[in-house]
Amino acid sequence: xxxxxxTEAKKFFKSMQCSKFVMAREELMKYxxxxxxxxxxxxxxxxxxxxxxxxxxxxNDDKHNNEKLWLKFDRMYDLIESTKNIDHILKMHSIIKVxxxxxxxIERIIIAETINGRSPRSVRSGLIYLSYDLGEENLTKSxxxxxxxxxxxxxxxxxxxxxxxxxxxxxxxIKNGLKL
Numbered sequence: 735x736x737x738x739x740x741t742e743a744k745k746f747f748k749s750m751q752c753s754k755f756v757m758a759r760e761e762l763m764k765y766x767x768x769x770x771x772x773x774x775x776x777x778x779x780x781x782x783x784x785x786x787x788x789x790x791x792x793x794n795d796d797k798h799n800n801e802k803l804w805l806k807f808d809r810m811y812d813l814i815e816s817t818k819n820i821d822h823i824l825k826m827h828s829i830i831k832v833x834x835x836x837x838x839x840i841e842r843i844i845i846a847e848t849i850n851g852r853s854p855r856s857v858r859s860g861l862i863y864l865s866y867d868l869g870e871e872n873l874t875k876s877x878x879x880x881x882x883x884x885x886x887x888x889x890x891x892x893x894x895x896x897x898x899x900x901x902x903x904x905x906x907x908i909k910n911g912l913k914l
Contacts, residue, residue: 738767744781747773752782752813779817786813786822793829803833804841804848811848811861823865827873830880839887839894846884846901849877850908862908875914881905 738746746764750757757765789806807829814822830845837845851860858867862881866874882905885898 736767738764738771740771740773743768743771743773747778747781748785751809752778752785782813782817786810786825789813790825790829793833803837804844807833807845808848815859815864818864818868820868820870823861823868823870823873826861827865827876827880830884834880834884837884839889839891839898842884842887843894843898843901846881846898846905849881849884850901850904855904855908855911860908862905862912866912871914874912878905878909878914 746757746761746768750760754765754769757768789810793803793806793810807826810822810826810829814826833845834842849861851857851863853859862874862877865877882902885902885905887894887898889895
């Protein structure tokens with residue numbers, strides 16, 4: 735097994751969504767070389783932050799041609815979920831306003847699902863719970879409003895309509911559960 739430089743490790747880490755799980759699943763040998771470097775958690779956090787801001791900048795850029803806006807938003811969420819950094823959460827909130835009018839119906843639903851959380855409610859994932867658990871009640875209410883606005887889709891596709899309705903129902907259940 736060869737050695738990996740720090741530059742190669744950084745590139746590999748970022749190419750694997752800044753996730754050791756993805757690294758191990760996708761490229762086990764490279765993952766083992768990466769792990770042999772014993773890179774500090776602080777360094778990995780720095781790299782995650784760089785990726786977060788890369789996505790943030792990309793979503794703020796009008797030149798992105800609407801390419802997979804939902805995926806960039808989702809990746810941003812994945813990067814902040816464990817850090818619980820309020821500045822990052824606020825940036826995610828602000829980016830919703832920037833991209834909302836550029837989203838297709840399916841993208842609106844996917845982003846709303848990210849706001850709601852994709853795990854069982856008991857896990858308390860998603861931007862609504864994340865902001866609430868940090869004591870940011872006004873921000874939580876704003877995410878709930880954003881979610882409901884995103885779910886106002888105008889489609890004839892019954893599957894999309896049903897998916898949007900399920901997401902609305904979940905958002906209302908979360909709101910009621912938090913007594914907001």
